[in-house]
Amino acid sequence: MLQVQFIRQNRELVLERLAVKHFTDAAVVVDEVLALDDQRKKLTLEYDETQAKVNSASKEIGKLMASGDKSGAESRKQEVAAFKQALGPIDEQLRSTEKLLHDTLVRLPNLPGADVPKGRTPEDNLEIRRGGDIPTLAEGAVPHWDLAKKYDLIDFELGNKVTGSGFPFYKNKGARLQRALISYFLDFNTSAGYTEFLPPFLVNEASAYGTGQLPDKEGQMYHMQEDNFYLIPTSEVPLTNVFRDEILKESELPVKITAYSPCFRREAGSYGKDVRGLNRLHQFEKVELVQIVHPETSYQALQEMVSHVEKLLQSLNLPYRILNLCGGDMSFASAQTFDFEVWSAAQEKWLEVSSVSNFETFQTNRMKVRFKDENGKNQLVHSLNGSSLACPRIMATLLENNQTPGGILLPEALHTYFGADRIA
RNA sequence: GGUGAGGUGCCUGAGAGGCCGAAAGGACCGGUUUGCUAAACCGGCGUACGGGUCAAACUGUACCGAGGGUUCGAAUCCCUCCCUCACCGCCA
Incomplete structure (x- = not known):
């Protein structure tokens, strides 16, 4: 959620930035926000003055x-009764104005940062780096879903039977590899100074709202109606909400957290060739990074996270590329996002395995995460997060890219975690 | 799930219709004293939204788990919900 104060002071800049995100009717919505805020102030004054008379009487x-x-x-x-009569309608108007202001404000996406490329579609994303070597596979190389069957690593049909499509069973060495990835990623992150958490996998409504899953992305989450809990689509939700309504000390910043969790996504309406095998699931394993930082250092933190994830991918010897997402392809809440994609050699396409974003104050304004600065004033902190990494697609590319007649050769970093150097 | 007791500021904890944004202590911040550390003493110390101001000072309103109600007036009384703790039941 953007800050009204900021919009008021930087109307032109806001409009210009919103254009980079291809947000239509920006001027209309922005001016509506400002008008509603004026209305809110006027009514607040009226209400406060009347209430003050009631109190003193x-x-x-x-x-x-x-x-x-x-x-x-x-x-x-008698006098008080008259004041109170006047107060009723003012109160009503004030409430409805505040609600309308809020509802209008949340329609505005975050402003893209200065380094965000202009552009509308994924083709306009700016590739900033590549790393690793794209392997040439031997004749007869197959996609991961065939490899999974060949080595008995994953059972998609069994998942269909027990739950439904998009909920695979990992088995044998497949299950072991999944566990190895999680452990390795967590260790890699903690040795870089991230504190390990293991969060709840269900969150309440306030938390789903806090990170912006609600109200607009309602249909993408699984909802437990009985208890009004939501299955987390990413551990970003519980992790960022740790700090909801908190005022941190400046000395506590930056906060760096990592956590494993399964992620649950309904992915309503997405079917077809892109969702085959491990490419897109309703439940998948992921290790996440979250940082809560001083506003002045958030872009530095973003670079640090990007290079951290990059090192992790390098240690897996996977061919990757890093994209600076263009305004049109970024998420609603992000100010800048770098996507990491790895090359799936058998499918011959790039798969997104991590998305690292700076949200600036967009999330923290909604959640009221602040710190006390040296002047004793409360300021919003900046929040960032990124995956390190999404397991299924890493598994898919490891299988595909490293397939040899002698089995699937795993990168050295995983040998101890997996307990062997290959799947054979 | 049942029964009981509770939810007050960063923490502990008092307050039981107006004198309460809230005692006291601790923590924290600033200062004095001090060979260092510690102690002692003095002062400060919630949040949000308004008004006001160059900025302050100052000032209004709201907030004692959440939402309603009673009342001229609610942290305090009533109702609903949420949560916590204890015991019992169930259970990895």
Whole structure:
């Protein structure tokens, strides 16, 4: 959620930035926000002044009663009654204005940062780096879903039977590899200074709202109606909400957290060739990074996270590329996002395995995550997050890219975690 | 799930219709004293939204788990919900 104050002071800049995100009717919505905020201030003043009269009259009544002046008290009561009559409609208007202001404000996406490329579609994303070597596979190389069957690593049909499509069973060495990835990623992150958490996998409504899953992305989450809990689509949700309504000390920044969790996504309406095998699932394993930082250092933190994830991919010897997402392809809440994609050699396409974003104050404004600066003033912190990494697609590319007649050769970093150097 | 007790500021904890944005202590911040550390003493110390101001000072309103209600007036009384704790039941 953008800050009204900021919009008011930087109207032109806001419009210009919103254009980079291809947000239509920006001027209309922005001006509506400003008008509603004016209305809100006016009504607030009116309400406060009337209420102040009620309060002071009530105090007098108390004194009059104490001094035995019953008739004086009675006449003051009449006055109060009149004030209160006036207060009702003002209160009603104020509430509806505040709600409308809020509802309008949340329609505005975050402003893209200065380095965000202009552009509308994924083709306009700016590739900033590549790393690793794209392997040439031997004749007869197959996609991961065939490899999974060949080595008995994943059972998609069994998942269909027990739950439904998009909920695979990992088995044998497949399950072991999945566990190895999670452990390796977590260790890699903690040794870089991230604190390990293991969050709840269900969150309440306030938390789903806090990170912006609600109200607009309602249909993408699984909802437990009985208890009104939501299955987390990413551990970003519980992790960022740790700090909801908190005022941190400046010395506590930056906060760096990593956590494993399964992620649950309904992915309603996405079917077809892109969702085959491990490419897109309703439940998948992921290790996440979250940082809560001083506003002045968030872009530095973003670079640090990007290079951290990059090192992790390098240690897996996977061919990757890093994209600076263009305004049109970024998420609603992000100010800048770098996507990591790895090359799936058998499918011959790039698969997104991580998305690292700076949200600036967009999330923290909604969640009221602040810190006390050296002047004793409360300021919003910046929040960032990124995956390190999404397991299924890493698994898919590891299988495909490293297939040899002698089995699937795993990168050295995983040998101890997996307990072997290959799947054979 | 049942029964009981509770939810007050960063923490502990008082307050039981007006004198309460809230005692006291601790923590924290600033200062004095001090060979260092510690202690002692003095002062400060919630949040949000308004008004006001160059900025302050100052000032209004709201907030004592959440939402309603009673009342001229609610942290305090009533209702609903949420949560916590204890015991019982069930259970990895």
